[in-house]
Amino acid sequence: MRGKINDYIHILSSIQQKNMKPDTQLSHLGRSAVSTPKTVNVPLHRASTVLFDSLAELHETQRQWDLDEQIPTYGIFNMPQALALENAVADIEGGYRAVTYPSGLAAVAGALLAVVKAGDHVLMTDSSYGPGRRFCETFLKRMGVETTFYDPLAGAGIAALMRPNTTVVYTESPGSHTFEVQDIPAIAKAAHAQGAVVILDNAWATGLFFNAFEHGVDLVVQPATKYYAAHSDVLMGLVIANAKTWPQLKQVTYQLGQRASPDDCFLTLRGMRTMGVRLRQHQSSALRITKWLQTRPEVARVLYPALESDPGYALWKRDFTGATGLFSIELNPCNDAELAAMIDDYALFGLGYSWGGFESLVMPADLRYGRSTSPWRGGPLVRYSIGLEDADDLIQDLEAGFSRLMQERQRTK
Ligand SMILES: Cc1ncc(COP(=O)(O)O)c(C=O)c1O
Numbered sequence: 057m058r059g060k061i062n063d064y065i066h067i068l069s070s071i072q073q074k075n076m077k078p079d080t081q082l083s084h085l086g087r088s089a090v091s092t093p094k095t096v097n098v099p100l101h102r103a104s105t106v107l108f109d110s111l112a113e114l115h116e117t118q119r120q121w122d123l124d125e126q127i128p129t130y131g132i133f134n135m136p137q138a139l140a141l142e143n144a145v146a147d148i149e150g151g152y153r154a155v156t157y158p159s160g161l162a163a164v165a166g167a168l169l170a171v172v173k174a175g176d177h178v179l180m181t182d183s184s185y186g187p188g189r190r191f192c193e194t195f196l197k198r199m200g201v202e203t204t205f206y207d208p209l210a211g212a213g214i215a216a217l218m219r220p221n222t223t224v225v226y227t228e229s230p231g232s233h234t235f236e237v238q239d240i241p242a243i244a245k246a247a248h249a250q251g252a253v254v255i256l257d258n259a260w261a262t263g264l265f266f267n268a269f270e271h272g273v274d275l276v277v278q279p280a281t282k283y284y285a286a287h288s289d290v291l292m293g294l295v296i297a298n299a300k301t302w303p304q305l306k307q308v309t310y311q312l313g314q315r316a317s318p319d320d321c322f323l324t325l326r327g328m329r330t331m332g333v334r335l336r337q338h339q340s341s342a343l344r345i346t347k348w349l350q351t352r353p354e355v356a357r358v359l360y361p362a363l364e365s366d367p368g369y370a371l372w373k374r375d376f377t378g379a380t381g382l383f384s385i386e387l388n389p390c391n392d393a394e395l396a397a398m399i400d401d402y403a404l405f406g407l408g409y410s411w412g413g414f415e416s417l418v419m420p421a422d423l424r425y426g427r428s429t430s431p432w433r434g435g436p437l438v439r440y441s442i443g444l445e446d447a448d449d450l451i452q453d454l455e456a457g458f459s460r461l462m463q464e465r466q467r468t469k
Pocket of ligand 1: 159160161162164185228232257259279280281282291292293410411
């Protein structure tokens, strides 16, 4: 386990990696080069303690730790599974280095804690993931950090909201449930002009469809529970830093003692291998299904930036290289019983939290904790995660749901 960990987990040199297309990276990054026997995947290392052969070796690893070498010293520092995943995801997201967290929400908290101190002000998009928002409103508030929420469409207008003590502008694009596309380069320019750090939750697009760092982001939160792991059997978060924010992220993550388990890193790497083909399939099915949904009389609007009719289409086209399988629909006015009739008996769409897995899910949007600058004024909002089932079957399931909704309306007329 000791020795040059880079040799251990990186089959390919960085020059080779730079010339690789994303699908090749997904197949080859984070693999085992020198295990005995030489296996395709990094063998699973379950360990708390790493043993050293001598005091001299112990001292040498301590020195290398200060130099930021990737040497395993103890279960939470640089162990093979975590390092393989961290380095692979850092490359795929286009950042400098990454750390694992035991969930996406823990990664949201870790990214924020890495860059705030008492007395600071955080600007957070009003469209951000609800529990992350609550972390700011409760935990950060107790720490003496104030958060205000801004219109996700603020763009360069964010400059007017910056205060002398604003140290973080938190973004999520497209936004949770309502899918507003943010002008990340304009926001980053305004934030950097005042020395603030930009954080992006890049769960929807992943580094395959949005290179956050090229658009000015400093820290990426990647809830890898979604498209990276993708099998609904593991919770995983990563935070990816640029070179500027890495020292703070590293310190705070280790101070917090945060680390995902080797088994969960193993499963996430395994999920990641197929992310390219999965995302292309999610995109193709979601496009087909959203276009069909636009023709339905029960649907007032489909919120999916890859549709030309979507208000975020122009920005999405400019900055993203693809769209994934998550979108919402706004239903024409209907009551709770009608909504339940539609959702309760889907055969293929499971009713449950999360998204991005191989299986389709549905969830009514819960905006109770969100939208202080832009309250949702539309009809019932329902979010769908399109899985890898055949799109025809999914359309049939959705169609049956609309029929049940209309039957319930007729029944109570
Ligand atoms: C946009 C977004 N960010 C972060 C998270 C948190 O991820 P996890 O479920 O791994 O804690 C979620 C979960 O649904 C999410 O949708």
